[in-house]
Amino acid sequence: MHRNARSDARGSALQGRVWAGVVAIGIALAVTIVLLIVGSATPGTALRAFFITPITNRYYVGNMLNSMSSLLIAGLGIVVAFRAGLYNLGGEGQIYVSALVGTVAGLGAAGAPGPLGALIVIVAAIATGAVLAGISGALRHYFRSPELITSFLLSAALIPVADYLITGPFNDPERNLLATRTLPESFWLPRLLGPSELNLALIVALVLAVVVYLLLFRTVFGYELRLFGLNNEFARYSGINAGAHTVGALALSGGLHGLTGGLMVLGTYHAAISGFTGGLGWNAIAVALIARLHPLAAIASALVFSYLEAGAKASVLHTEFTFELGTIIQAIIFFFVTATIVIGRRGRER
């Protein structure tokens, strides 16, 4: 479609920039400090809240690690898609809708024994995410519809539907909350750290990072997928099945997003709550890009990102007014994370 945009877009362009992620985070921190100083009557307190609060006690640390697990799994979903040269921009909707479908399936199987019930929630969530993203893969393969547009639009079309289902037909009339009914307690994942929300999902996330690493770098499927991402045409000439990789990589990506949603329900919220996954899909893209699409590096970048996120939340409480500091940090990271800063070589403009 776009010879240039497309060739830029292939996975290769997103991988090679070692320092870009660090620079991006550095610039985001600098801007954050400025915004907090301008926006707060007590800048010292706000800055302290940003940097220190997330690591002051078990509760905060546990919650930070808990949001890290969601970021990591969804981030791995992005790694898989981007490595295949495919842009899955529908993460938001895939996580949210999968969480809802998983919850509804779990509520339907409320009589099941705990582990089985949890499995039902997870499988339903993974399947939903895989189908949603897989559709964009199929549309890309059969009709050449750009997956970055269709995945975003499908997700954007479904989010309001999920909002409606959560606040309408599936709403829990007993609770004064825009949420579905709560899953049976026997389904819940065990908590790991005291009063915080940290749960088994963290272990799942860490194991998955290793699994995705092995899949990408130690299997034929992973090799072909990366080859496909680096050079579409070459991969096709080498006899790689483009359809299987387009649909497969996106379905896998969506499945990981679905799993993220399912685990958030089982481990943290125990129900689907209106808008509860907001922003996670975009953050996952940031995590994957900071990690330069490397599954093991994603562990570190998810940790850093969850720290920034927790800091942003804590610090805006100490500003004169509330604002979306998290979104601004996100935007800055996106602007710089794929940038190539070439000092004194401006002549090489394309």
Add this chain to the structure above:
Amino acid sequence: MIGNALQLAIPLILAGLGGLLTERAGVLNIGLEGMILVGAFGGIVGANATGSLLVGFLVGAGFGLTLGAIFSLACIELRANIFIAGLATNLLAVGAVPYLSELVYGTKGVVRLNDARQLPELLGIDVTLYVALLAAVIVWALIYHTPFGLRLRAAGDNPPALEARGVSPARYRRAAMLLSGLLAGTAGAEIAIQLGVYLPNVSAGRGWIALVAVFLGYRHPVGVVIAAVVFALFEVLAGSAQGFLDIPGTVLLGFPYLVTVIAMVVYSALRRRHV
């Protein structure tokens, strides 16, 4: 009904023309949505500060242009990935507008036009429609009948040829991104001024619709105008369908995206058959 559709088509035409310019220069501009959003905020800021709707439009266009400049800075000077920079553009709009709004108005939510006035009308439709159509003619003339347009198209279709002649495609891409921001910002100002209010998420997916209108319009200004009107017609139909089909209002928020994705797929499928 046609009148309503034409009214709703105005911002789609303006933003679509912006998307067309970048598209022809070889840049898929997914930042249109954010540019519309800052334009909408700028429209209200300008109009409230001066009491002039015209100034509102200019400030909205200026806000869009600024975001377009940031986008081009990232894409060209920093050589960031175009799609990721486009996402950043949208996120920056979502994050920066509430911040600015708090600083200026002390609220991050709804900002009303101080004295709500109607835009002047011509033949029963806001005069902005004619401005948008004029913009389409100008964009058409620019793309097809100027050396600038020729090079801009070459930057999209065949950049090596352009480079071989010692012309940098990046210059034309940058110009397209700036113009794109200007047009999308104007589109945003039109939305907010017409409504008489800035609301969070007032762009409501119009940037994406405009982007798809570029493809459906076969990357030609006339096509973009037609596609924009067709999308607007669907929006009107959806609005009236809500009445008798009893579709919940929340679900309807997703409708424009659904229509857009279907349109995108139909377009790709048809195009594939031709090739």
